[in-house]
Amino acid sequence: MLVADGHGGKDAAQLAAQRILPLIAQEAGNGSGAELNRACVKSFRTLHEEICASGTTAGSTLTVCCINASRQELHVWNVGDSLAVLVDADGHAPLGVSHRLGINPDEQSRLQALGVKLGRAMTEEGKEGGPLRAWPGGLAVTRAIGDADCMSYVIPAPVWSKCPVPPKGGALLACTDGVWDLMSADEAATILLKGEYDAARDAARQVVRKAVSRGLVDDTTAAVMLFGPVLEDDDEDDGTLATRPAAIPESQTPPRPARAKSGELTIQVQDLTSAPAPAATTSQAAVRRAPPTSSSVRQVSSVRRIRKLSGDILFDLPPKEDDKDDSDEFLLSTDRALISPSTQNPLGSQNAKLELHQAPQSEFTRWRRKYTADGDAGTRVVDFSKLTISRYLGEGEFAMAHQTTLDERPAAIKMLKKEKREIPSAVEGLKREIMMMTLMDHPNVLKAYALGQHEGIPLMIVELLSRTLPSQLPRNPDTVPFWVRWREVKRWPLSRSLHCAVQLARALKYCHDDAFPGYRVLHRDVKPNNIGFIHDPEDPDHLVLFDFGLAKLWGIKNDPSDTLARNLTGETGSLRYMAPEVANSRPYCPKAEVFSFATVTYEIASCEKPFSSMLPDQFRRAIGKGYVPEIPRKWPAELQSLISECWKLDAQQRPEFREIVPRLEALCAEHPQKPLQRAA
Incomplete structure (x- = not known):
């Protein structure tokens, strides 16, 4: 020039x-x-x-x-x-x-x-x-x-x-x-x-x-x-x-x-x-x-x-073996009939229904049977051969997704990759996810419409995402010119970040407190890649949490307030978003997800990937000593305080989601969401 x-x-x-x-x-x-x-x-x-x-x-x-x-x-x-x-x-x-x-x-x-x-x-x-x-x-x-x-x-x-x-x-x-x-x-x-x-x-x-x-x-x-x-x-x-x-x-x-x-x-x-x-x-x-x-x-x-590290591949860890705690264990199978007799079964009675194997008459079993006995509440089963696959949507390490149509509405099919179908942990992970999601019902949790099987492997029909959270967040400054990133950052004012954070908190509160009587659902992989948006004419940023393949049921036993750490499998999830006790394979409790929630919220509000300058071993050592990113002082004092509390090294000092949700709702009221101007 x-x-x-x-x-x-x-x-x-x-x-x-x-x-x-x-x-x-x-x-x-x-x-x-x-x-x-x-x-x-x-x-x-x-x-x-x-x-x-x-x-x-x-x-x-x-x-x-x-x-x-x-x-x-x-x-x-x-x-x-x-x-x-x-x-x-x-x-x-x-x-x-x-x-x-x-x-x-x-x-x-x-x-x-x-x-x-x-x-x-x-x-x-x-x-x-x-x-x-x-x-x-x-x-x-x-x-x-x-x-x-x-x-x-x-x-x-x-x-x-x-x-x-x-x-x-x-x-x-x-x-x-x-x-x-x-x-x-x-x-x-x-x-x-x-x-x-x-x-x-x-x-x-x-x-x-x-x-x-x-x-x-x-x-x-x-x-x-x-x-x-x-x-x-x-x-x-x-x-x-x-x-x-x-x-x-x-x-x-x-x-x-x-x-x-x-x-x-x-x-x-x-x-x-x-x-x-x-x-x-x-x-x-x-x-x-x-x-x-x-x-x-x-x-x-x-x-x-x-230099910032992308971390999405480096820090994603495969599922671990079943956790070592005294919660009720469950397995799902596709070889027996269990769902409500009133539910039509296009695949026949031998290979299309799910059965829950647990300790006899456990609280979860009793509740599950009561749920599936309520007629229309039964889990729907679809015939895979009658589904039309319109396009490929994407894939993760173990599963892939394609778009289809169910009852004249767009939906997505999630099934294991062919090369993963012989891996027992992958099959059990998908079965666990199917069981969880077909029974859960919350506006901020991705809906599962039906289940089925293809070539002996279970599959799930879920609500179709309009986009994922990573696709909406500003891209890494090391990968795009600064003038492009500048425009992307402008599209994430604090009000929009708070709107997304409170929805994520509501989803996790539901999992921890309301999803299954007598149990908490630990997602164990809370990260942007497992958060998306669905089409909603009234809210273009209607957020949902999905991918429960690593989820774990935490039995409340006789004390609903019990948050004492248990010997669950460490390093479960994606390292960058793990709580210190999980990353270092120590006993942990549901409040580990409070830490992960704060990390995701920080990333949304700051437009920066936290801990991105660290290699895995560096991350484990630093986070184990209480290191966290500096919270921007320009944020409201209440938001700074909330993130700081969620990042406490001592899990018992972190708030529950039932406390987090009202605090975020108050912040959203102070910083109302403005109509989002879509890019041309």
């Missing part, structure tokens, strides 16, 4: 635009920074000589920007006062140096050493006015391409600025002085950060329109290059470190050694003067009009950041 701003005619700028990139490509032997720099210096000089030999006295500024994707480097070369600015999600930093005499003492010193007279033009009244200029010629910018009539002091030696490519993506903006005379770098960066554009051309047009709205005083040109996150060969959740640029400080940063410490961003600014005058270097922040310095390397800012 290049920007050329001509003066004294358009010839020099046109030749620069046509010739400079082919010249650099011809000269560069490889993609190393040193080789690119050598090629650019020689190409600027060759172009300068060609323009001067062409007979024109026109000149031009020239800024050339290059991204080396393989080396993840950004390079900018410039002569004149057309400057570039690097913008990313954390701020902006100038790339390049202005060679306007009035603001560049180093350039003044170079010309004075050559015996060039410096002064301002005389007005009609005989007074000095306007910018500082070099005489003869009257040029205000003395590094340029061309200007044959001032060859004694005009040089084409560019300033070379380089820095790492922001790993999260960003934008590179290059503008002529007509833009920078009317707009600050802060204002230009704000336009790009808002992301209210669909392409780089639209972004550049917005910058120019903002500038000319204040009055057109000079040629006004902007060029924008948008680039997405860095994709590395080792981006497989390896937990390595990456750096990112941060906003340039208002005051000039003190000079630093040329070689920066690991994990710090440096913008190296080298003045490649080749004239016989004494060499001068500058790191003048021309865009911010910061005072110049003689240091050849300027430390703009440094932030050490751990």
Whole structure:
């Protein structure tokens, strides 16, 4: 990308635009920074000589920007006062140096050493006015391409600025002085950060329109290059470190050694003067009009950041064997008849009904039989051969889903993958889920309409999701450009986050307190991937909890308030969302899910994946010592307090969902949900 701003005619700028990139490509032997720099210096000089030999006295500024994707480097070369600015999600930093005499003492010193007279033009009244200029010629910018009539002091030696490519993506903006005379770098960066554009051309047009709205005083040109996150060969959740640029400080940063410490961003600014005058270097922040310095390397800012891990595959663990506690055990089978005699059975009586095997006349058994004896309350069984599969919906580690139609309404079929059907734990997990979901009934728990079997394997017909929670949350900043993520974050105001959190809390309260008399249902895998939304004309964010494949029945026994930990299987679920006692395979109780709920709520409200900077062993150690992410202070005090209580290391100090729900409902009343504006 290049920007050329001509003066004294358009010839020099046109030749620069046509010739400079082919010249650099011809000269560069490889993609190393040193080789690119050598090629650019020689190409600027060759172009300068060609323009001067062409007979024109026109000149031009020239800024050339290059991204080396393989080396993840950004390079900018410039002569004149057309400057570039690097913008990313954390701020902006100038790339390049202005060679306007009035603001560049180093350039003044170079010309004075050559015996060039410096002064301002005389007005009609005989007074000095306007910018500082070099005489003869009257040029205000003395590094340029061309200007044959001032060859004694005009040089084409560019300033070379380089820095790492922001790993999260960003934008590179290059503008002529007509833009920078009317707009600050802060204002230009704000336009790009808002992301209210669909392409780089639209972004550049917005910058120019903002500038000319204040009055057109000079040629006004902007060029924008948008680039997405860095994709590395080792981006497989390896937990390595990456750096990112941060906003340039208002005051000039003190000079630093040329070689920066690991994990710090440096913008190296080298003045490649080749004239016989004494060499001068500058790191003048021309865009911010910061005072110049003689240091050849300027430390703009440094932030050490751990690369975020996606974690969805790394932290998902397979189901464990049956838990070792004294709760009633149950098994489901498809080889006997059990459901209500009034329920029609299209598959016949031998292979289509479920039977619950438990201790004789346990409380759950008595309740289950009473439930299925209530006529219409019986579990419906469907004939798989009569279902029409319309499309594939997706799959997890053990099961897959397809869309179908049941009673003229859209639904989904969930069944095991073929390669998992010989795994006993996978089969039993699906049977457990079928038993649970066909008996549960709550607005925030996904409804199971019917059950069936295919090739001897049970399946379930469930309510069709319109979308899942992960598909709606802002994407990881390491995977999308910052302007895309900025728009996605805006779609999650606090009111929407609270609306989703209270629905999830209601679903878990139902599981813990109301689903089955004498029992609590422990979901044991509360995470965004198991949360979705259903079609609801009155509530576009009608949330439901699903996937009870790892669920466990917790017998209340004789004490409904019993929350003492029991020896259940540890590391059940997805590690990132586990409570400390579960992650470290210690006894746990239903309040482990309060911790998981808080983690999901934090992710929804903050638009950040918690614990994403940690590898599994690091996570276990840290969370076992009470480490949790910092809660944003901008959140309401009550929300901060609630999340903090839910994250208590001692499970007995965490609130029950029957306490959480009313507190969230009060917060929702204080922050009512606004109508969501859907993207076009």
